[in-house]
Amino acid sequence: MKKILVANRGEIALRVMKTARKMGIKTVAVFSTVDRNAPHVKYADEAVCVGEAPSNKSYLLGDKIIELAKSLNVDGIHPGYGFLSENAEFAEKVEQNNITWIGPGSKAIRIMGSKLAAKDAVKDYDIPMVPGIDEAITDPERAKRIAAEIGFPILIKASAGGGGKGMRIVEQEKDLEDQMKRAISEAESAFGDGSVFIEKYIGSPRHIEIQVLSDTWGNYLHLFERECSIQRRHQKVVEEAPSVVLNEELRQKMGEAAVKVAKACDYVGAGTVEFLLDENKNFYFLEMNTRLQVEHPVTELITGIDLVEQQIRVARGEVLKFSQQDLKISGHAVELRVYAEDPLEDFMPSVGTLEKYRGPSGEGVRLDDGFEEGMEVPIYYDPMLAKLITYGKSREEAIQRMLQAIKDYEVKGVSTTLPFGKFVFEHEAFRSGNFDTHFVKKYYSAEKLQSQTEEEARLAAIIAIRQYLEDREQLRLPNN
Numbered sequence: 001m002k003k004i005l006v007a008n009r010g011e012i013a014l015r016v017m018k019t020a021r022k023m024g025i026k027t028v029a030v031f032s033t034v035d036r037n038a039p040h041v042k043y044a045d046e047a048v049c050v051g052e053a054p055s056n057k058s059y060l061l062g063d064k065i066i067e068l069a070k071s072l073n074v075d076g077i078h079p080g081y082g083f084l085s086e087n088a089e090f091a092e093k094v095e096q097n098n099i100t101w102i103g104p105g106s107k108a109i110r111i112m113g114s115k116l117a118a119k120d121a122v123k124d125y126d127i128p129m130v131p132g133i134d135e136a137i138t139d140p141e142r143a144k145r146i147a148a149e150i151g152f153p154i155l156i157k158a159s160a161g162g163g164g165k166g167m168r169i170v171e172q173e174k175d176l177e178d179q180m181k182r183a184i185s186e187a188e189s190a191f192g193d194g195s196v197f198i199e200k201y202i203g204s205p206r207h208i209e210i211q212v213l214s215d216t217w218g219n220y221l222h223l224f225e226r227e228c229s230i231q232r233r234h235q236k237v238v239e240e241a242p243s244v245v246l247n248e249e250l251r252q253k254m255g256e257a258a259v260k261v262a263k264a265c266d267y268v269g270a271g272t273v274e275f276l277l278d279e280n281k282n283f284y285f286l287e288m289n290t291r292l293q294v295e296h297p298v299t300e301l302i303t304g305i306d307l308v309e310q311q312i313r314v315a316r317g318e319v320l321k322f323s324q325q326d327l328k329i330s331g332h333a334v335e336l337r338v339y340a341e342d343p344l345e346d347f348m349p350s351v352g353t354l355e356k357y358r359g360p361s362g363e364g365v366r367l368d369d370g371f372e373e374g375m376e377v378p379i380y381y382d383p384m385l386a387k388l389i390t391y392g393k394s395r396e397e398a399i400q401r402m403l404q405a406i407k408d409y410e411v412k413g414v415s416t417t418l419p420f421g422k423f424v425f426e427h428e429a430f431r432s433g434n435f436d437t438h439f440v441k442k443y444y445s446a447e448k449l450q451s452q453t454e455e456e457a458r459l460a461a462i463i464a465i466r467q468y469l470e471d472r473e474q475l476r477l478p479n480n
Ligand code: MV4
Pocket: 130, 155, 162, 163, 164, 165, 199, 200, 201, 202, 203, 205, 206, 207, 228, 229, 231, 234, 276, 286, 287, 437
């Protein structure tokens, strides 16, 4: 493989290209008109414009991207995350055009794109599932019987949904029929597929996911877990590896279950198996993400494995050069997603120009970003500016480095989630490890962040005055 095209933008396009370059592979960037001067375009060896700013006129134009790839003699396409990364037809077309798809096969993408198909695929593999049903349901009477069996509250989920879309909690039987009708029509209009199913509602779960990796020769590995419970509206904001709640035994069990899920769909490459972990540390398979995930760096830092390099090697048909026994967790990593959003205004996207943009650096600090000072934050795409990742020998050291890095990060012109990150990393619940997916809802409010910031400013002022008075005393500065 001599040349790869990265069908993406922003930090992930850059991140993929960096590994390609390290491996001696040439890179091709695609870009929309608003991204003409973006870092991923400047970094690439070659770059082509695919279209106008809206994604469906540029980064989502699969056929056009394949044509461009062919005309530039590209050997492989890496889709990053989002956009075309979980589009089975696109993956197929890439391969049909004799270009290597750097991702899992279309079969795995298709199965895992449907929650019911996923449940069906793994059913013979002895994987813990949330109590519930594994087929679409439309009859309210049947739903009532099933709900009575598993017990309220229950959760109605859309088979085609993902990231929490189309989910409804039902507390009692009298609401079930109505909620089910709504869920079906919502799923119908949102996904063009009205299939819904029922599960027991797990009230205070942690979201733990396992990184898996496999080659085309039948070797499957897991690279341990990531803790992703700190999220708001199904958008992750803080991730870490390893999780503080897993012991060796549970880690091994979940890792083995994740590998089985990967085997069940003949998975190839890097993928992620999501689980819920309840208060009693029972885990349940939720879904599999058939792409490189945003939060992959925390896994890279604790394992020393470059996941993009492995994706490329596997796509080239190489055998994985390490086994499960070779993999060890070393140290601890935390990640903060830095969004151009205002944490004081309910995380509204904050558009504008990066009048000042200086990222932190230092020992144990990794910054995956795709922006530069002076750039405008486009309104057309995800407003994530950067991922700030810190590493330490211990969790405490990783957190301390994170807090210092947040302090050192200078952004002017847009609001960011940096102050929110500080709030999380300083919070007692996060520090103690005693939190679940309700962390943000339970502990965060704009008022708390505001008063915390004001209190810090007040203390800083007191310290400055004290220092001034002390200096004046010692230096016998003129008292004017
Ligand atoms: C659940 C659940 C509780 N019980 N399923 C949300 C996104 C989708 N991937 C699955 N999700 C959930 N499924 C049962 N049976 C709670 C969630 C959930 C959640 C899961 C992971 C991370 C954050 C979450 C936030 C709210 C709800």
